[in-house]
Amino acid sequence: MSNPGLLNELVAALRCLPGVGPKSAQRMAFHLLQRDRDAGRHLARVMAEAMERIGRCRQCRTLSEHALCATCASPKRDASLLCVVEQPSDIAAIEQATDYRGLYFVLGGRLSPLDGIGPEELHLDLLRHRLHEGGVSEAILAISPTVEGSATAHYITGIAEGSPVRITRIAHGVPLGGELELVDGGTLAHAFAGRTHL
Amino acid sequence: MSNPGLLNELVAALRCLPGVGPKSAQRMAFHLLQRDRDAGRHLARVMAEAMERIGRCRQCRTLSEHALCATCASPKRDASLLCVVEQPSDIAAIEQATDYRGLYFVLGGRLSPLDGIGPEELHLDLLRHRLHEGGVSEAILAISPTVEGSATAHYITGIAEGSPVRITRIAHGVPLGGELELVDGGTLAHAFAGRTHL
Known part of the structure; x- marks a missing residue:
């Protein structure tokens, strides 16, 4: 066991973040512990608070810490x-x-x-x-x-x-700067059917 | 302001993690808040505990939650x-x-x-x-x-x-599976000088 107990737990817990695999999780844990414990403490505190206090806006249903x-x-x-x-x-x-x-x-x-x-x-x-x-x-x-x-x-x-x-x-069609030959067929057909007068 | 207050704070705090830019931080915050609050709570708890309890082994100085x-x-x-x-x-x-x-x-x-x-x-x-x-x-x-x-x-x-x-x-030289032409000059010179008898 090179990463015993709590360190292992931290590496495993970091993997709940999207796009974070075992290698990045380990790098993150070592970085926080060796170089930036204050930032780690701050992140832990803000994360705990956000998970409890951020709810949904009652009017538009976006994430918000206030009712509105x-x-x-x-x-x-x-x-x-x-x-x-x-x-x-x-x-x-x-x-x-x-x-x-x-x-x-x-x-x-x-x-x-x-x-x-x-x-x-x-x-x-x-x-x-x-x-x-x-x-x-x-x-x-x-x-x-x-x-x-x-x-x-x-x-x-x-x-x-x-x-x-x-x-x-909103308009759907060929993205700005997109090469026609690289655009998928569905998008191109949609862009053709939805052509506008110049 | 689309990310007011606490949500902004969480996105900013996540950027202390190595390799996490503004886009990934936002994606992580939204992911935790919308899909996995329990994992977020768990991560916050483990991180806070790790920052406090993990110190250095008194014998080898690696990161450890115990004195040894x-x-x-x-x-x-x-x-x-x-x-x-x-x-x-x-x-x-x-x-x-x-x-x-x-x-x-x-x-x-x-x-x-x-x-x-x-x-x-x-x-x-x-x-x-x-x-x-x-x-x-x-x-x-x-x-x-x-x-x-x-x-x-x-x-x-x-x-x-x-x-x-x-x-x-430990030996330094050309990495296994490495193409000679892609290896930097310093490594190649070192590998040459350190050649061993077959």
């Missing part, structure tokens, strides 16, 4: 725009890349009956209520263009019926 | 063999790759006067005592073949003088 997240609580955001995403990480990506100033709704996944993910798991009742209570003029669906994502988008279009909300979807 | 590490305490190890390494992670590598059954001594680095690392920082007094107290018949130096590593090996040979300990060094 900072975005939903901000008076600077345009409440007439609602962007529907799958995951909280999608919000971070959109905030970094675009100048979108509206609000969000986080589904937490895609409709997938085989995996037991139905409208209830995605809290679509909450979304329905949001679309019908007034105040939202456009709902932008930023959902992955997979089969399940398309089914989810179709379902949301359905629950918006009877409300004045305009449902839009 | 499991290897030094084991009656099954051959106490007449002492392998001198730079880091505790080197022990793990040797244990996995070889059938070495002796004991270890961890320097914690290499002599490097410019960085303020002298004989004291490497606890070479402890090593000198160990070599001269009797019981050790061979000390195997498994130190990196860098300039500083060679200086350290030379220094250790010096402090062993007057003791009956035989000082050996």
Whole structure:
């Protein structure tokens, strides 16, 4: 036994992090113990606190330590725009890349009956209520263009019926800077069918 | 602000881990919070405990939660063999790759006067005592073949003088499976000079 007891336990526990295999976990454990115990203590404290205190925003269901997240609580955001995403990480990506100033709704996944993910798991009742209570003029669906994502988008279009909300979807096509010959056939066919006037 | 407060803090704290940049840190935080809070809680607990309880073995100076590490305490190890390494992670590598059954001594680095690392920082007094107290018949130096590593090996040979300990060094040369044309010149020259009779 070269890594007895607690050290072994730390290496094993670090493997719960995505992308961390046995070698990286060992490197991380040795690094913290030999060079940066204060950072290790700080990380342990923040992680324990985050696991207990971070919940879901009651309005948009993103991860938040408050009942209402900072975005939903901000008076600077345009409440007439609602962007529907799958995951909280999608919000971070959109905030970094675009100048979108509206609000969000986080589904937490895609409709997938085989995996037991139905409208209830995605809290679509909450979304329905949001679309019908007034105040939202456009709902932008930023959902992955997979089969399940398309089914989810179709379902949301359905629950918006009877409300004045305009449902839009972000464009899917050839990525910027992408070589046509390297793009997969499905994307290319989709881009062709969805061509726009110049 | 898409990652307010505590979530931001967790992402920032995760970056103390080696090899973790802003993107991976965010992915790790979201993964733990959305999919595996129990693993996150467990990791936080083990990490906090490890940072407090893991110290150095008083005999070999490897990381250990006990005053005497499991290897030094084991009656099954051959106490007449002492392998001198730079880091505790080197022990793990040797244990996995070889059938070495002796004991270890961890320097914690290499002599490097410019960085303020002298004989004291490497606890070479402890090593000198160990070599001269009797019981050790061979000390195997498994130190990196860098300039500083060679200086350290030379220094250790010096402090062993007057003791009956035989000082050996692990072989340095072309790695197994290595293509000659891809090996750096220094290694190749070293391998040439150190050729052995077949």
